Amino acid sequence: xxxxxxxxxxxxxxxxxxxxxxxxxxxxxxxxxxxxxxxxxxxxxxxxxxxxxxxxxxxxxxxxxxxxxxxxxxxxxxxxxxxxxxxxxxxxxxxxxxxxxxxxxxxxxxxxxxxxxxxxxxxxxxxxxxxxxxxxxxxxxxxxxxxxxxxxxxxxxxxxxxxxxxxxxxxxxxxxxxxxxxxxxxxxxxxxxxxxxxxxxxxxxxxxxxxxxxxxxxxxxxxxxxxxxxxxxxxxxxxxxxxxxxxxxxxxxxxxxxxxxxxxxxxxxxxxxxxxxxxxxxxxxxxxxxxxxxxxxxxxxxxxxxxxxxxxxxxxxxxxxxxxxxxxxxxxxxxxxxxxxxxxxxxxxxxxxxxxxxxxxxxxxxxxxx
Numbered sequence: 001x002x003x004x005x006x007x008x009x010x011x012x013x014x015x016x017x018x019x020x021x022x023x024x025x026x027x028x029x030x031x032x033x034x035x036x037x038x039x040x041x042x043x044x045x046x047x048x049x050x051x052x053x054x055x056x057x058x059x060x061x062x063x064x065x066x067x068x069x070x071x072x073x074x075x076x077x078x079x080x081x082x083x084x085x086x087x088x089x090x091x092x093x094x095x096x097x098x099x100x101x102x103x104x105x106x107x108x109x110x111x112x113x114x115x116x117x118x119x120x121x122x123x124x125x126x127x128x129x130x131x132x133x134x135x136x137x138x139x140x141x142x143x144x145x146x147x148x149x150x151x152x153x154x155x156x157x158x159x160x161x162x163x164x165x166x167x168x169x170x171x172x173x174x175x176x177x178x179x180x181x182x183x184x185x186x187x188x189x190x191x192x193x194x195x196x197x198x199x200x201x202x203x204x205x206x207x208x209x210x211x212x213x214x215x216x217x218x219x220x221x222x223x224x225x226x227x228x229x230x231x232x233x234x235x236x237x238x239x240x241x242x243x244x245x246x247x248x249x250x251x252x253x254x255x256x257x258x259x260x261x262x263x264x265x266x267x268x269x270x271x272x273x274x275x276x277x278x279x280x281x282x283x284x285x286x287x288x289x290x291x292x293x294x295x296x297x298x299x300x301x302x303x304x305x306x307x308x309x310x311x312x313x314x315x316x317x318x319x320x321x322x323x324x325x326x327x328x329x330x331x332x333x334x335x336x337x338x339x340x341x342x343x344x345x346x347x348x349x350x351x352x353x354x355x356x357x358x359x360x361x362x363x364x365x366x367x368x369x370x
Contacts, residue, residue, distance in 0.1 A: 030055045030341030031156040033142050035125070044166040044214070045132035050114065051125040052142055057156055057340055059146045063124040064112035067131055068139040070161065070222060071348070071361075074316040075110040112143075134164040135208075135216045136223035143320055156340050157320040163222075168212035173256055173263035176205040183246065184271035196271050199278040199357025200246045201238075204265070206256050218258050228255045234269050238360060245278060246271065276355050277305040281362035283349040288367040289336050295366055297332045299349050302362075308353040317363070318346030336368045343368050 035051035042048055054060050068074065113128055120126045124144070143157045175181070184196060206225065208218040218225045219242050227237045227244070231252035236245045244254070246269055254265045282301035289295055299312055314332040316324055322334045322345065332347070345366045351359045 031057050031060075031142075031144050031158055033140065033158045033160050036140070036160075036162055038160040038162070040162045042130050042134075042162055042164045044130055044134050044164055044168075044216070045212075047127040047129050049122070049125065050116075050128045050140075050142070051122045052144070052158070054124065054144065055340060057144065057146060059148070060124065060144045060156075061147045061153070062115055062117045062145050064143045064145070065114040065116070065128050066110055066112055066141040066143070067134065068110075068141060070137040070139060070220065071317050072139075073348075074319065074321045076321050130164055132214050133216045135166060135218065136164065136220050137161055138164055139318070141320065154338060155320065157343065159319060159344070166210055166212065166214070166216065168210040168214065170208050170259040170261050171211055172209045173218070173258060173261050174207050174209060175256075175263070175265050176207060177265075180266035180268055182268045182270070184249070184269055197276050197356040198246055198248065198271055198274070199276045199353070199355070200271075201243050201278065201358040201360065202246070203243055204254065204256070206263075208258060208261075223258065225256060225258045228257075229253075230255070235267060241360060243360065249273065274355075276353070276357050278357045279304040279308075279310055279351050279353050279359045281349045281351045281359035283347060283362040283364035286365040286367075288342075288369060290369055291336050291338045293336045295334055295336050297334075297347055297349070297364060297366075298330070299332075299351070299362075300330045302330070302349070302351045302359070304351075304353050306353070308355070310351045310353060313350045313352075315348050316345065317348050318344055318365075336366070339368050339370055341370065 032053045032055060033050070034053050036042065036048055050065055052063055114126055116124045116126045118124060138161070139159055140162055141157060141159045143155050145153045145155055147153055203219055204227070206219055208216050210216060221239060221242050225242065227239060227242065229235045229237050229252050231250060233248045234250040234252040235254065236247050238245060249269050249271060252267050254267055256263050256265070280303050282299060282303070284298040284301065297314060299314070302310055304310055312328055312330055314324060314327040316322065320337070322337055324332055324334045326332045345368060347364050347366070349362045349364070
């Protein structure tokens with residue numbers, strides 16, 4: 001190799017190394033939760049240190065932190081911090097943790113468990129309590145408020161999934177319902193409302209009593225719960241979602257197992273004899289869009305085996321809350337918010353037919369880019 005060629009190679013290598021150093025030294029553009037790490041294992045009821053990297057987002061005045069169940073509906077994020085009125089050891093269900101109810105009884109807003117400013121230690125972070133009843137996979141959402149002077153504020157966010165495990169031992173499994181559980185003409189349970197058709201999908205209200213005195217909801221399979229039906233011609237188990245589907249009349253025994261404990265519940269189903277298959281929800285394909293774009297969620301490929309008309313229910317289960325329009329229509333829509341880095345927004349669709357049969361949930365991911 002000629003001397004000139006060798007010099008050119010050395011110069012190219014030096015430039016590449018300098019570029020790599022500059023890139024590594026450049027602060028991350030994204031607003032990001034750096035502590036705890038994604039998929040960390042946390043302890044129920046313990047305080048953790050939370051920390052964010054603001055990235056290239058000047059003007060952040062405060063950061064708000066929220067907990068959600070993994071598939072819990074994203075609520076309107078209220079920015080005032082409200083200290084719980086009851087001691088931490090008392091019963092505070094995670095899906096109702098620091099929420100307010102609407103006039104109709106549905107939770108519509110959520111208040112942060114921590115609001116941190118630049119004066120906090122660490123800045124915009126601090127000690128965040130893990131809800132004492134939390135168990136399984138949960139979401140941690142951090143929302144940064146950026147001041148724009150007379151233009152008001154805008155927000156950036158990051159969200160991670162973590163696993164919460166209680167240190168206490170599971171003592172027993174209990175069902176928060178009548179025993180035996182009667183569905184249909186033989187009796188109704190307020191938990192489920194009117195159950196009068198095959199194809200209905202329900203969630204079993206099952207909780208665990210732990211040695212620390214805390215009652216924790218263990219419905220979700222991410223808590224370690226598994227379900228088995230002794231007669232799948234009466235009730236079919238959808239283990240992935242922790243859901244139960246009524247497929248026929250008769251009796252079955254549901255067996256719930258968690259952490260080596262087991263409990264049985266006898267279920268009697270007596271609904272109409274008319275065959276009715278569950279509809280199938282289709283929330284459409286995942287997509288990537290630019291901020292400011294109007295995004296249409298399309299559930300028109302949802303279908304009913306008997307060809308009946310469908311009722312639709314859209315909800316948001318990942319990302320900071322966006323105003324979602326037409327949530328009970330085949331097509332729902334929202335305007336993709338401004339983001340500083342790619343961000344995930346996930347939406348859930350459930351459909352039902354006119355007889356009351358339900359679908360399993362269908363999900364669609366929307367990645368929003370700057």
